[in-house]
């Protein structure tokens with residue numbers, strides 16, 4: 001029955017000379033198997049329908065108790081996420097970026113942490129997707145930009161060596177018309193040189209609408225830098241790569257993990273470095289954990305590296321100590 005409904009709804013509907021498509025999502029619950037009361041059944045069907053939507057829509061899902069448990073866990077997460085900013089539960093850790101040739105720290109990536117009272121530290125992998133879906137990424141992202149810029153300004157004021165601050169941005173933040181103003185405010189409040197700020201975006205930016213690309217160009221006009229994070233895991237258009245104001249590619253850590261032993265990964269890493277060089281871009285390798293990876297990347301001309309081999313992401317005070325000692329991290333070969 002559900003397949004028939006989906007089938008009937010799939011042809012284009014012409015309205016005002018335009019062809020429009022509906023992508024129905026259907027949730028199914030069974031009585032008396034799942035429940036007996038009308039309210040509960042409707043709620044189950046709703047949960048299943050949202051699950052169908054989350055799978056891309058134009059499909060159906062049956063209700064299961066696990067779906068409900070999952071929806072509840074998510075709701076709890078979402079509710080506490082809503083209060084996290086006012087409760088000062090976010091903090092940033094900073095992971096140094098090390099220049100391959102000199103071993104000097106040339107940058108730091110700001111990585112958000114959520115200290116959620118009883119649950120301890122929650123990984124961004126867990127809550128950033130929820131923040132993106134709920135739109136909470138907008139205020140959270142603004143907090144990250146403000147805090148990271150203020151931190152770099154404080155390090156500069158303390159006379160620490162010059163470095164670039166890298167901040168992760170979700171594509172969702174680019175769809176917000178205020179992004180340029182938000183970045184502008186963070187720069188103004190901290191009186192940073194825009195060139196000291198690097199915004200990390202993912203390849204998914206390249207399949208976005210024109211408005212996203214326009215925002216990228218406006219930010220570029222402010223003087224900030226851009227890097228493509230997790231490069232190699234998404235869909236990149238090479239002509240876009242050339243036309244967009246991107247100056248750094250960050251090789252995804254999945255390609256770094258098994259070099260030099262895995263020949264495919266080694267070939268991919270090498271190809272990314274060669275491509276970046278011929279497009280006049282910098283290359284940063286992520287997730288560098290060993291001397292062998294370090295050597296491989298050095299010999300293939302990678303510009304900078306980030307990873308546990310040098311340092312985990314650190315609280316601001318700890319990175320300041322490392323910077324103060326002007327400690328050259330072990331990029332020795």
Ligand code: C2E
Pocket residue numbers: 095110111112123124125128141144168169170200229230253286287288289306307308309313
């Ligand atoms: P990412 O931007 O690709 O960050 C790199 C991740 O790899 C970080 O995880 C970092 O702690 C981890 N990492 C660094 N070195 C190594 C290593 O040598 N080995 C391994 N196995 N891992 C390493 P983290 O901090 O859990 O962040 C995960 C992701 O969450 C980030 O991936 C980024 O996409 C997102 N994220 C973090 N902070 C923010 C933020 O402020 N805003 C947004 N929109 N996303 C953020």
Ligand code: MG
Pocket residue numbers: 109168200229
């Ligand atoms: Mg990143």
Ligand code: MG
Pocket residue numbers: 229230250252253286
């Ligand atoms: Mg990455």
